[in-house]
Amino acid sequence: MTQLALVIDLNVCVGCHACVTSCKEWNTSGSAGFLVDENPYDKDPTGTFFNRVQTFEVGEYPNTETVHFPKSCLHCEDPPCVPVCPTGASYKREQDGIVLVDYDKCIGCRYCSWACPYGMREIDEKQKVMKKCTLCVDRIYDESLPESERKPACVLACPTNARLFGDVHDSESEVSVAIREQGGYTLMPEWGTKPANHYLPRRRNRKYIHDDELVRADNPLKKEQRGPSAPVDEPTLDDSTSW
């Protein structure tokens, strides 16, 4: 079974918000209608976004590190927001594991937003229905686009390639290999939601230099009284046999 997901590399993300703006741009222009954005250039702006980039400071001055943390729906394999929906508007697609909302069935009761521990669902205050990241479902299967562009808008926009997209159930896919080899992890594992999206941790490349590497030492073989043998003139066994 396929489970499409994003893998976000925190080691690479520079916090430029390009994924946020391209997500908003794509999803406000689609066939599902506008993504509400009230008073965008005025007092008290408010709107619905599927994707945010947050910034955290880890550690205490002077040993601090800034972590930019993009967050969107994690498309959980056991999504707590789906079974609580009274109308069946929230559902998880069998074929690719994307968690979606049917905007024509949603009654806007907000119960699914209570049932998401990650705060990834937002109500559209104009259409009065719950909206969330669709993994650009209206884009990734669009055969009128060249194949290289059949990816979520946020993935295409990322200038540092911090966002990978693929099937996390296929062990050999780019995303699975990245999770496996670079220590991919999920958020709030304590609730058993099994998020499909993974994060790759910050990694520092350190070079450990030991004292003996700083001091020029004699050839250790020489110390052990076992110097390299001198070159030989006669033919050796290697010259006459093929083993």
Add this chain to the structure above:
Amino acid sequence: MNPAFSVIFLTTLIGVGQGMFLAMFTGQSYSALELLPLQNGAGFYGAGSFIALAFLVAGLVASFFHLGRPERAWRSAAQWRTSWLSREVLALPALMGLVFVYALMHYLGWDILLFSSRAGARLQLTLVVGVLGMLMTFVLFVCTGMIYAGIKFLQEWASPLTVVNYILLGTASGFTLSTAFASVSAPELMRFYGIWTLIITLFAFCSRGLSLLRNARIKAKSTIQTAIGIRHSKIEQKSMGFMAGAMTTRDFFHHQTQWFLKNVKWVFLVLTFPLPMLLLWIGMENESTYLLLAAFIVQYLGLIAERWFFFAQANHPQNLYYQTVS
């Protein structure tokens, strides 16, 4: 959570309706066993159940204000297999139907004696409808309670005490109203309802008190470390990523000070439990309908504060992601 008044009114109003219906049914069952004098069906059980029905209807009306798309509300009956909200949506009209039939049968005197024992116990048809209504009342209480108790990461709610509180608080308020109602239309039952109200209110105080004690010592399972998956004891959010408003910053926090929250707690503790009990006692001693009605109004105001606090106290883990604007 940010308390929504539509949901506060929904849960408190249907609680009164359910409790009042339970009180009417209890009265009739006692009289069926000849423990209480049988009342005039139309004037007491009928009229009382119509009052209960009015509260259930008012609760249903309040619930529509919570919906973004109320015209699609009928769709919410679909997922009863998985969703407690959907189950509540089915149980509420079912109860309203049963209460209506029960009230109407009493009001028009449509009743048949199904069975009577030599000792004097009588099984009327209305009592059978009442039993069904009583069962549906508890189904509805459980559905309402489980809507909140079923969200495991809202740790303040995820406890059987939540369901018990809904049952006891709703029943207590309905019985308080029944005592005031009985003082007008069946004065000989006033004490019966009054004493039961005191007992149920006392039990409600115990279970609500227990849940307050439990919630005071909750240790949050989710932390900023598990939220972003970084192992460091000192992590601070520097920016939530936006300065504008969003649902995630509005709906999940009560936007009041801790001082306010603490005071609402004391207000509801006083208004829901000791004050109405005192008014009820004095009202019973003086047979004063006004005091008994005052007891109900005070308790209902207390329950509004209680429900506000219930929502405000629940701390949603998503707030870990939305702590600092910039």
